[in-house]
Amino acid sequence: MICFFIVMFVLLMLFLFKYIDDLIGKGFEWYVLLELIAYQCAVQLTMALPLSMLLSSIMTFGNLGESYELVAIKAAGYSLRKAMMPLVVLVTLFAGGSFLFSDYILPVVNLKMGSLLWDVRNKKADFLIKAGIFNNTIPGYSIRAKGKSKDGTILYDLMIYDHRSGNAANNVLLAKEGFMHNSADNNYMILKLKDGVRYEESRVKNAKRYDPRQQFTRFRFKETEQKFDMEAFQMKRTDENLFKAHHSMLNLKQLKLYTDSNRVQMDSISRGVFTETKNYISYMAPYYHDSTTRPVKTKPFKDFLHDYVPKDQQRNAISNALGQVQQLNSIFQMKEPEYKAYTDKEIRYNIEFHRKFTLAVSCLLLFAIGAPLGAIIRKGGLGLPVVVAIIFFLIYHIISTMAEKAAKDGSLDPILGMWMAVIVLSPLAAFLTYKSTTDSSLFDIEQYKLKLEAFWKTINGKFNKKLPS
Numbered sequence: 001m002i003c004f005f006i007v008m009f010v011l012l013m014l015f016l017f018k019y020i021d022d023l024i025g026k027g028f029e030w031y032v033l034l035e036l037i038a039y040q041c042a043v044q045l046t047m048a049l050p051l052s053m054l055l056s057s058i059m060t061f062g063n064l065g066e067s068y069e070l071v072a073i074k075a076a077g078y079s080l081r082k083a084m085m086p087l088v089v090l091v092t093l094f095a096g097g098s099f100l101f102s103d104y105i106l107p108v109v110n111l112k113m114g115s116l117l118w119d120v121r122n123k124k125a126d127f128l129i130k131a132g133i134f135n136n137t138i139p140g141y142s143i144r145a146k147g148k149s150k151d152g153t154i155l156y157d158l159m160i161y162d163h164r165s166g167n168a169a170n171n172v173l174l175a176k177e178g179f180m181h182n183s184a185d186n187n188y189m190i191l192k193l194k195d196g197v198r199y200e201e202s203r204v205k206n207a208k209r210y211d212p213r214q215q216f217t218r219f220r221f222k223e224t225e226q227k228f229d230m231e232a233f234q235m236k237r238t239d240e241n242l243f244k245a246h247h248s249m250l251n252l253k254q255l256k257l258y259t260d261s262n263r264v265q266m267d268s269i270s271r272g273v274f275t276e277t278k279n280y281i282s283y284m285a286p287y288y289h290d291s292t293t294r295p296v297k298t299k300p301f302k303d304f305l306h307d308y309v310p311k312d313q314q315r316n317a318i319s320n321a322l323g324q325v326q327q328l329n330s331i332f333q334m335k336e337p338e339y340k341a342y343t344d345k346e347i348r349y350n351i352e353f354h355r356k357f358t359l360a361v362s363c364l365l366l367f368a369i370g371a372p373l374g375a376i377i378r379k380g381g382l383g384l385p386v387v388v389a390i391i392f393f394l395i396y397h398i399i400s401t402m403a404e405k406a407a408k409d410g411s412l413d414p415i416l417g418m419w420m421a422v423i424v425l426s427p428l429a430a431f432l433t434y435k436s437t438t439d440s441s442l443f444d445i446e447q448y449k450l451k452l453e454a455f456w457k458t459i460n461g462k463f464n465k466k467l468p469s
Contacts (some may be wrong), residue, residue: 039113061374142165350414372436
C-alpha cells in the first residue's frame, strides 16, 4: 500500500508540473483543484497499480531472501511456487478489480476529467493590472494605471480606452484615482473613479470621408462608476455529452456498439465508391471483348494496344482511358479522407477495447517478474529494489508505448500493438521464475566470470590444436 501511494504521489506531481501554467493565476476555487486531482488519481491508477505491484513484489521477496526466510520456507518442504500461490491469488483479485475498474469506472472518470480539464485550460487568467502597462484582457477595453496600492484595489492616474465600437480613439476616459471591487455575484468588476474626464467622439457609421460637423463631447466628473463584464474570466462547465463519443470514455459494450456503427459507415462508403467507379470501367467491343458472348482466349501479344485496337482508334482509346483514370482518381481523393477518418476511429476503438484487458494482465505479468526477481537479488528496502523496478517498468512502458503508437499509425495491428509488451516480457517472467525456483544466483558476478574464463580456455584450446606444430 505504501508503494502504491508513493508511486501515485510521483505521478500526480508529474501531472501538476505538466499543467502548472494552466492552473496558476486563474483564481480557481479549492474544490475545483481538489476535484481535478481526484480525477487524475483515478486516471493514473492504470500506471500506478502495475508499477506498485512490481515494486512491492521485489521488496517483499527481497526482504524474505535477505533475512533467509525463503531458505526456511524451502527447508520446511515448500517450494517457491507454493509459497507464492497466496500472493498469486491476491494479485489475481487485484487484476480482476482493475479490469472492472477500467470497464465501468475509468470511462466515467475520463469523461469527468476530460471535460473539467478542457474548461480549466480554456479559462482566462485573473484580471491583473500592472503599473505602467496596458491591460487588454477585458474584451473591448484597454486599461493602464501609472500606479496602484499595495493590496492592488486602488489604481492611480488611470487611462481607459473603450474600443467596443471598433476605434480605440473614439472613447477615452482619464481619472486620477479608481477603486476596484467585484459585484455581489462576481459577474462584474466595478471601478469607482474619482476626479476625471471622459472624451467621446461620435461619427456617422460607414462614413467614407471626414465630416466637419461630427460631435466631440467632454464630460468632467467628481465621481462615477465603470462596470466591466467579467464573464470571460469565469470558468464555464462544458456539457459532458459533447465528450461521450470519445473512445477513452466508453466501456466494452459501448465500444462494441460504436465499432459496429463505424463499420456500417465504412461499408456504406465502400459501396458508394464501387457504385461510382464501376460506371467508368468499360470495354471497347468488339475489338477484344464481346459482351454478348463468353470471353475469347486471346493470343499471345507484345503490345495489346497495337495488336488489338485499330490504328485510327488508338488515340481515342488512350484519351478515353486517361479521362476515366482521372475520374477514378478524383473519386478516390474525395472519398479517402472520409474513409480514413472512420478507419482511424476503428483503430482507436480496438485499442481501447484491448486496453481494458491489458491493465489486468500487466499486474499479473509485473508480479511474475518482480516476485522471482526479489527472491534472486535478495535485497529489501528502497535501495536496489527501486532501481530494478524502475528499470523493468521503463522497459515495459517503452515497449507498450511504442507498440501502441505504431498501432495508432496503422503500421501495426491493434491487437498486436496492445499486447506487444506482454508478449515480449512473458518469456522473461518465465525465465526468472525458473531461475528463482532452482536457486540460481543470477546476479553473481563471480559465476559469470568463471564461465567466461572457461569459455575462453575452450576457445584457446581449440585454436592451439589447429595450429601446425
